[in-house]
Amino acid sequence: MRRTHMAGELRPAHAGQRVTLAGWVHRSRDHGGVIFVDLRDRAGIVQVVFHPQTSEEAFRIAETLRAEDVVYVTGTVQMRPPEMVNPKLATGEVEVFAEAVEVLNRSRTPPFVIRDEVAAGEELRLKYRYLDLRRPRMQRNLHLRHRTVKFIRDWLDARGFWEIETPILIKSTPEGARDFLVPSRLQPGKFYALPQSPQQLKQLLMVAGIDRYFQIARCFRDEDLRGDRQPEFTQLDMEMAFVDEEDVIGVNEALMVDLVRAVVPHKRIQQVPFPRLSYAEALERYGSDKPDLRFGLELVDLGHVWHQTDFRVFRAVLAEGGQVKGIRAPGLARYSRKQIDELEKLVRQWGAHGLAWVKVQEGGELQGSVARFLADGARAAFLEATQAEPGDLVLMVAGEGALVADVLGRLRLELGDRLGLRDPDVLAFAWIVDFPLFEWNEDEGRWDAMHHPFTSPKDEDLERLETDPGQVRAKAYDLVANGWELAGGSIRIHRRDVQQKVFELLNISPERAQERFGHMLEAFEYGAPPHGGIAWGLDRVVMVFADEPNIREVIAFPKTASGVDLMTGAPSEVDPEQLAELYIRVVLPEEEKATSEP
């Protein structure tokens, strides 16, 4: 290889050395008598100086260089004069005086300029993803992701975990998310499914005596996309035998702490050991099961306050068993009517009927949409409950409990943003525990598994399976940070009688259980050890580490919100012969047929 150094690695220590660099022309500045070319490679950017006195030939070639041309440059590293140091570049103290340059490949003018500050639209970036990925920020993200995965592998290896690959073509078990299906040519009319996660397989590995397993596992879910959801994504999947909740939590907390210190040392973990919140407490205090604990602004129950007022709207909600809760926004009494209307528009979008507000004026006087109802005792109770002080704004929402929590939880994040309380350099991890095992499915009139059907109930709640399923708590835990759910897992059921009872409650008949999970149930009859595990949403973890607003920024080739890969054009139609081999016929709805031709 002719390259001797990476462009971005050159430092004063290299001064005087003759180096050969390889990379892309980032930018060039032609001054007529001297030409500066910023040469970019994976490691960074260095300034190359073309001077006719150094090499007439190289100078002539440099005159023709354009952005993104690929070149070899040979020259001597020299210290820059002090007044010409560029503090914006890591290599800014040196420059390379070019003695020879070879053009390896010319580039067409790229559709957008390759640099971090550029405001190219995401659509264009995704179409030319290979150019987008040349941007230093994107390379930083991919490198961060690499270092994260590498650290995890080494860390788990050192603690006796084996990395085991599980199949991508598996059996469809239509619980939970919609499966991606793959037709079988050898078994006409039958289909594989792509794994939503290696859940069942890792449990079977525990039955197999593997004891400690992990995998950086690609997972697939055919559901609509979001900023934090792609149809294919990556989990750090983990399972351990002979463990309880504390064991899994302990290993993962230690891994996360070490990982943060290794790959994002500039970030401060707010609290170690990670605080733990019950699911109920999280919803109660933060209106979310993945609260952002970097700031307070906790939800306050104001039912008892409004109960003693004449405000019919809130009293009616309370009479129907609903809630009235509020958030104290410190200092926001300065908000104009327009700004509050803006917030009201948001909460309506989230499903609230309206937003009530009260400002505490400097004199202690209350002002606002519902202030006139807060007299005497109610006024005192309001101030006592909210702890509101002059200059504060209290925002309130009334309605059904879950809705109030959800709306105020979102409003809390909005206020956190507006008040600048979400410091990106702080990681506020927390474990959310004591999840309900089931949640009531209104539409189907039955219980659904909140986590998945193999999640173990808490030992002390076993009796309630018969009497009060809604009160049964699960041996389940989520790891959250800064408002994101980063991981979730549970201890699994290993007792046949308990599993049977759970299937009963989930309205899964023995026949259906046999059909769907027969292999699991049978396996559990051959000496299944107690076991449990967890899965990290690796894309989200890296996204948070990288301070990116969505996981597309930490995935090399992501898909758009409609599941399209703009670079390759996937998904696409296929040859009729391919379909015929698979015994598949495409039947489009009538209206789509009419417009399907481009």
Added chain:
RNA sequence: GGGCGCGUGGUGCAGCGGUCAGCACACCGGCCUGUCAAGCCGGAGGUCGCGGGUUCGAACCCCGUCGCGCCCGCCA
């Protein structure tokens, strides 16, 4: 499936019923020996996403449609 926003030279935006559709950057040519978002001079480049409608007249208003983003539903 539903709601909201956006779509205008290569890129990012302005224009939101009436001269020839502007600006910045990029691009092309010229000048220039210390720039690093180089500078100066000159130039080229647009059927305003697509289709239909309203109007004397549409980038602009209306309807439909496509694409992208955000949100709801969905995501055990």
